[in-house]
Amino acid sequence: MNETRRSVSLNPATVKTRRCVSFCDTLGAVPTPDPGRRSERARKAILDATLALLHESGYPDLTVEKIAARAGVGKQTIYRWWSGRGAVVLDALVEEIGEAGPPALPDTGDLEADLRLVVRAIVAELADPRLSVTTRALTIETLSSETFATTMRDRLLRPQLDTIKDRLRGRVREDVDLDQAVELLIGPMYHRWMMRTGPLTEAYADGIVDLALAALRPR
Amino acid sequence: MNETRRSVSLNPATVKTRRCVSFCDTLGAVPTPDPGRRSERARKAILDATLALLHESGYPDLTVEKIAARAGVGKQTIYRWWSGRGAVVLDALVEEIGEAGPPALPDTGDLEADLRLVVRAIVAELADPRLSVTTRALTIETLSSETFATTMRDRLLRPQLDTIKDRLRGRVREDVDLDQAVELLIGPMYHRWMMRTGPLTEAYADGIVDLALAALRPR
Amino acid sequence: MNETRRSVSLNPATVKTRRCVSFCDTLGAVPTPDPGRRSERARKAILDATLALLHESGYPDLTVEKIAARAGVGKQTIYRWWSGRGAVVLDALVEEIGEAGPPALPDTGDLEADLRLVVRAIVAELADPRLSVTTRALTIETLSSETFATTMRDRLLRPQLDTIKDRLRGRVREDVDLDQAVELLIGPMYHRWMMRTGPLTEAYADGIVDLALAALRPR
Amino acid sequence: MNETRRSVSLNPATVKTRRCVSFCDTLGAVPTPDPGRRSERARKAILDATLALLHESGYPDLTVEKIAARAGVGKQTIYRWWSGRGAVVLDALVEEIGEAGPPALPDTGDLEADLRLVVRAIVAELADPRLSVTTRALTIETLSSETFATTMRDRLLRPQLDTIKDRLRGRVREDVDLDQAVELLIGPMYHRWMMRTGPLTEAYADGIVDLALAALRPR
DNA sequence: TTATAAGCGAGACGGTACGTCGCGTCTTACT
DNA sequence: AGTAAGACGCGACGTACCGTCTCGCTTATAA
Numbered sequence: 001m002n003e004t005r006r007s008v009s010l011n012p013a014t015v016k017t018r019r020c021v022s023f024c025d026t027l028g029a030v031p032t033p034d035p036g037r038r039s040e041r042a043r044k045a046i047l048d049a050t051l052a053l054l055h056e057s058g059y060p061d062l063t064v065e066k067i068a069a070r071a072g073v074g075k076q077t078i079y080r081w082w083s084g085r086g087a088v089v090l091d092a093l094v095e096e097i098g099e100a101g102p103p104a105l106p107d108t109g110d111l112e113a114d115l116r117l118v119v120r121a122i123v124a125e126l127a128d129p130r131l132s133v134t135t136r137a138l139t140i141e142t143l144s145s146e147t148f149a150t151t152m153r154d155r156l157l158r159p160q161l162d163t164i165k166d167r168l169r170g171r172v173r174e175d176v177d178l179d180q181a182v183e184l185l186i187g188p189m190y191h192r193w194m195m196r197t198g199p200l201t202e203a204y205a206d207g208i209v210d211l212a213l214a215a216l217r218p219r
Numbered sequence: 220m221n222e223t224r225r226s227v228s229l230n231p232a233t234v235k236t237r238r239c240v241s242f243c244d245t246l247g248a249v250p251t252p253d254p255g256r257r258s259e260r261a262r263k264a265i266l267d268a269t270l271a272l273l274h275e276s277g278y279p280d281l282t283v284e285k286i287a288a289r290a291g292v293g294k295q296t297i298y299r300w301w302s303g304r305g306a307v308v309l310d311a312l313v314e315e316i317g318e319a320g321p322p323a324l325p326d327t328g329d330l331e332a333d334l335r336l337v338v339r340a341i342v343a344e345l346a347d348p349r350l351s352v353t354t355r356a357l358t359i360e361t362l363s364s365e366t367f368a369t370t371m372r373d374r375l376l377r378p379q380l381d382t383i384k385d386r387l388r389g390r391v392r393e394d395v396d397l398d399q400a401v402e403l404l405i406g407p408m409y410h411r412w413m414m415r416t417g418p419l420t421e422a423y424a425d426g427i428v429d430l431a432l433a434a435l436r437p438r
Numbered sequence: 439m440n441e442t443r444r445s446v447s448l449n450p451a452t453v454k455t456r457r458c459v460s461f462c463d464t465l466g467a468v469p470t471p472d473p474g475r476r477s478e479r480a481r482k483a484i485l486d487a488t489l490a491l492l493h494e495s496g497y498p499d500l501t502v503e504k505i506a507a508r509a510g511v512g513k514q515t516i517y518r519w520w521s522g523r524g525a526v527v528l529d530a531l532v533e534e535i536g537e538a539g540p541p542a543l544p545d546t547g548d549l550e551a552d553l554r555l556v557v558r559a560i561v562a563e564l565a566d567p568r569l570s571v572t573t574r575a576l577t578i579e580t581l582s583s584e585t586f587a588t589t590m591r592d593r594l595l596r597p598q599l600d601t602i603k604d605r606l607r608g609r610v611r612e613d614v615d616l617d618q619a620v621e622l623l624i625g626p627m628y629h630r631w632m633m634r635t636g637p638l639t640e641a642y643a644d645g646i647v648d649l650a651l652a653a654l655r656p657r
Numbered sequence: 658m659n660e661t662r663r664s665v666s667l668n669p670a671t672v673k674t675r676r677c678v679s680f681c682d683t684l685g686a687v688p689t690p691d692p693g694r695r696s697e698r699a700r701k702a703i704l705d706a707t708l709a710l711l712h713e714s715g716y717p718d719l720t721v722e723k724i725a726a727r728a729g730v731g732k733q734t735i736y737r738w739w740s741g742r743g744a745v746v747l748d749a750l751v752e753e754i755g756e757a758g759p760p761a762l763p764d765t766g767d768l769e770a771d772l773r774l775v776v777r778a779i780v781a782e783l784a785d786p787r788l789s790v791t792t793r794a795l796t797i798e799t800l801s802s803e804t805f806a807t808t809m810r811d812r813l814l815r816p817q818l819d820t821i822k823d824r825l826r827g828r829v830r831e832d833v834d835l836d837q838a839v840e841l842l843i844g845p846m847y848h849r850w851m852m853r854t855g856p857l858t859e860a861y862a863d864g865i866v867d868l869a870l871a872a873l874r875p876r
Numbered sequence: 877t878t879a880t881a882a883g884c885g886a887g888a889c890g891g892t893a894c895g896t897c898g899c900g901t902c903t904t905a906c907t
Numbered sequence: 908a909g910t911a912a913g914a915c916g917c918g919a920c921g922t923a924c925c926g927t928c929t930c931g932c933t934t935a936t937a938a
Contacts, residue, residue, distance in 0.1 A: 033913075033914075034912085034913075034914090036904085036905095037903080037904070037912085037913065037914055037915095038914075039903090039914065039915065042914085042915070042916095060363060063892085063893060063894085064893080064894075064895085065892085065893060065894080066893095068916095072916080073915085073916070074914095074915065074916045074917055074918090075894090075895080075896090075916095075917090076895090076896080076897085076914090076915080076916085076917090077914075077915065077916075079895065079896080080914075080915090084894095084895090136362050139362055139413065140359055140362050140363065142413060142414065143355050143358055143359050143362075143413060144278070144279050144359065145279075146415075149413075149414070149415050150415065153414050153415055153416060157414055157416070158416075161416070176430065177426055179416065179417050180407065180423070180426050180427065180430060181430070183406075183407040183410050183411055183416065183417075184403065184407050184427075184430050184431075186406075186407075186410060187402075187405075187406030187407035187408070187409065187410035187411070188399065188402035188403050188405075188406035188407070189406070190406065190409070190410050190413075191402050191405060191406035191409050191410070192402055192406070194358065194361060194362060194409075195361065195368070195372055195376055196365075196368050196369065196372055197372060197376070197377075197380070197398065197402070198398055198402075204399070207396055207399050208399065208403075211395065211399060211400070211403050211434045211435070212403075212434065214433065214434040214435075215430045215431065215433040215434035216430070216433075252882080252883075253882070253883085255882095255935095255936095256881095256882050256883055256884095256934090256935075256936095257883075258883065258884065261883085261884070261885095282923085282924060282925085283924075283925075283926085284923080284924055284925085285924095287885095287886095291885080292884080292885070292886095293883095293884060293885045293886055293887080294885095294886085294887080294925095294926080294927095295883090295884080295885090295886090295926095295927085295928085296883075296884060296885080298926065298927080299883080299884090303925095303926085471908085471909080472908070472909085475908055475909055475910095476909075477909070477910070480909090480910070480911090497801075498801050501897085501898060501899085502898080502899075502900085503897085503898060503899085504898095506911090506912095510911075511910080511911070511912095512909095512910060512911040512912055512913080513899095513900080513901095513911095513912085513913080514900095514901085514902085514909095514910080514911085514912090514913095515909080515910060515911075517900065517901080518909080518910090522899090522900085574800050577800055577851065578797055578800050578801065580851060580852065581793050581796055581797050581800075581851060582717070582797065584853075587852070587853050588853065591852055591853055591854060595852055595854070596854075599854070614868065615864055617854065617855050618845065618861070618864050618865065618868060619868070621844075621845035621848050621849055621854065621855075622841065622845050622865075622868050622869075624844075624845075624848060625840075625843075625844030625845035625846070625847065625848035625849070626837065626840040626841050626843075626844035626845070627844070628844065628847070628848050628851075629840050629843060629844035629847050629848070630840055630844070632796065632799060632800060632806075632847075633799065633806070633809075633810050633814055634803075634806050634807065634810055635810060635814070635815075635818065635836065635840065636836050636840075642837070645834055645837050646837065646841075649833065649837060649838070649841050649872045649873070650841075650872065652871070652872040652873075653841075653868045653869065653871040653872035654868070654871075690887075690888075691886090691887080691888090693930085693931095694886085694887065694888055694889095694929080694930070695888075696888065696889065696929095699888085699889070699890090720918085720919060720920085721919080721920075721921085722918085722919060722920080723919095725890095729890075730889080730890070730891095731888095731889065731890045731891055731892095732890095732891090732920090732921080732922095733888090733889080733890085733891090733921090733922080733923090734888075734889060734890075736921065736922085737888075737889090741920095741921090
């Protein structure tokens with residue numbers, strides 16, 4: 001595979017560095033007005049605009065003002081229902097992923113083959129600059145806000161990890177903690193992706209699966 | 220006192236160096252003024268102020284203007300020698316870690332015992348909110364800027380990973396890629412830390428070491 | 439002495455942009471809903487809330503939204519019957535003054551003594567910050583809207599001026615225009631009050647009466 | 658001869674909904690940064706833009722944001738030196754009037770003729786919608802903010818009144834207070850203008866002068 | 877030994893985005 | 908139909924920082 005790792009982010013010399021946290025640690029604490037009166041039209045327009053802008057210009061250039069303008073919506077309508085940029089992005093991505101349905105993990109009976117598929121898919125997504133913008137955005141926001149981290153973990157991450165976890169259950173050494181097992185599979189990829197310590201290729205994905213299975217497989 | 224803290228996770232054997240040195244060398248974007256005339260007083264004040272603010276209010280609240288004010292320095296003096304907030308933070312952390320000395324990886328001959336020590340130390344640091352601010356800051360900046368990511372990886376991360384890599388060399392299965400091996404050890408921890416998917420305890424550290432060694436150990 | 443107005447509280451407050459409006463009766467711009475179904479309870483609550491807020495925080499801080507909130511009324515109920523803040527205020531003040539009854543101008547037969555009384559009363563009211571808020575509010579709205587000005591002039595001001603005019607009739611030089619005569623008496627006070635060009639004292643009131651009578655009295 | 662005033666006013670027919678404002682009562686209290694560093698270019702651009710917008714669209718449509726945009730200036734540069742819209746307008750008008758020089762009051766030796774000229778000029782200005790916009794704006798602001806009132810009175814009004822005052826000195830009854838005398842001349846006009854209680858014509862101007870002189874002239 | 881040019885502190889500048897307030901309109905559910 | 912409640916699109920507010928740009932004022936060579 002190629003090394004065309006892309007960069008969502010820009011050179012610090014040319015980019016107006018903005019504060020990474022627009023998310024104000026009040027994710028669940030938005031005054032929550034009566035949701036019955038909420039305009040579904042506005043909600044949808046906002047989430048759509050967010051995704052569009054995110055894919056067009058990346059997370060650092062995403063602003064509440066641009067979202068509002070693109071969505072044809074007043075800023076207040078955004079702040080009424082979300083606490084800030086991060087919260088909107090999270091919802092937008094949840095929506096996006098939700099539409100795509102739950103992550104499909106094949107069950108061929110062959111654990112190694114199945115895992116290889118999943119891990120390769122994740123690696124491919126991380127390696128693709130277009131696809132990984134959102135992951136990058138979520139990760140930044142996760143690091144910036146504890147509240148965001150919690151929500152993001154429960155709404156987006158956990159379901160995906162659980163899928164893998166369920167798949168491993170009963171198929172690995174009995175003394176192994178399943179959460180640790182999943183992280184053994186997932187963690188190295190994310191680390192390499194974030195730190196750019198090496199190429200994200202299919203070969204790499206396979207290597208990780210081999211190593212993980214070597215550790216997990218019943219003897 | 221802060222001198223006592225050492226960042227196991229980020230320790231570079233190298234930079235005790237100083238002077239000019241900002242990672243803007245690699246950037247080339249800054250017009251490189253005459254380093255001979257640079258005020259050491261200002262440089263130190265800036266880095267100190269940066270660390271102080273970082274520990275007081277965290278990375279998201281850190282701004283160039285605040286650094287300048289706290290350091291009693293003109294903003295231009297910052298922009299003259301660094302390309303922005305991220306660059307200053309990187310230098311500040313390099314300084315901080317440099318003072319703490321190189322990371323000590325014991326060599327008892329017992330690979331498992333040695334790794335257990337290192338991994339436990341890293342987990343301990345990540346688990347401590349006070350200590351992990353800096354790692355958090357670096358990670359955010361890494362995700363935000365490719366240039367930063369490169370510098371950070373080469374100057375801070377690589378040396379540390381190489382220390383572990385060297386220790387593993389010749390002591391693991393021959394068909395294992397050493398970079399992958401290191402990430403197998405390190406990645407899960409960082410993932411759990413970032414995503415808050417579980418507790419960061421000594422037991423967890425030991426579990427990771429067990430799993431990794433199960434995968435790596437020659438049969 | 440007769441109180442033509444009462445008012446309370448002054449405070450030219452903070453910076454804010456507000457909309458002033460035209461008065462709706464004359465405007466005809468309001469779709470004139472069926473007045474038969476109008477809620478007297480709401481009407482009263484709105485006017486009361488308006489007066490209360492006016493006296494508490496002054497005209498610049500008075501907003502339609504605050505009136506509605508204080509009155510326990512939907513904003514639409516205000517906009518249905520009035521064209522905006524100014525119109526509500528005018529009605530509220532008409533109500534307030536109406537309750538106090540029409541201004542009584544004593545008729546002792548001594549023109550100078552009578553005028554002295556009236557002019558002193560007006561000066562006293564203008565000098566009292568608490569009482570002059572309402573005058574201030576009406577004047578601002580008058581300056582802002584021609585429609586309001588007309589209504590306000592006809593409903594509030596003219597009756598008062600006519601009272602004085604009637605008293606002067608036949609008691610001043612024959613060649614004098616009575617409207618000008620009244621303004622000669624009234625104008626200077628308002629000018630001094632608005633522009634704060636000097637103290638508003640009884641002595642001043644008397645001085646004005648003296649001057650005006652010197653101009654008006656038959657030789 | 659130059660025009661002593663320029664000012665402008667709003668066509669009553671076009672008035673519907675407008676904004677009134679209050680001046681934030683901190684006119685003299687702006688933190689006053691070092692005026693030595695102040696950019697004359699920016700200052701001039703702001704005042705020019707303010708006058709232009711004022712004459713184009715009137716006071717109610719004047720906003721700080723528009724001034725900044727038109728002047729090619731950051732909003733902060735306005736707020737750094739003024740407390741708000743009212744303060745800028747005041748300065749702009751002072752500048753405008755300052756450039757025109759002090760109000761020229763002819764001294765023909767014939768007091769009545771001279772006063773007739775002045776009063777006719779004022780009446781003409783008030784009667785002209787285009788010219789009286791600014792007077793209207795200043796009056797609203799004066800009524801809304803005590804601080805504004807003070808500054809406006811001292812910087813704009815007093816000089817003009819003093820010109821008339823000086824002219825009256827020694828030419829009127831000795832027992833007359835000169836401030837009251839000036840207000841006797843000026844007050845009725847402003848009252849009629851504001852309250853729209855009658856036409857503002859030359860005949861009216863002359864009538865006021867006749868009445869005032871009847872009161873003031875030594876017997 | 878000056879002059880001279882660099883870095884320096886200070887902070888104003890043109891901007892962008894923030895999060896809030898209030899406008900006047902529109903919608904919903906209730907009376 | 909009028910009402911209480913309040914969301915909506917909009918526009919302006921006043922603030923925070925961005926990165927750039929003068930200003931004097933040291934201060935360390937090079938003339």
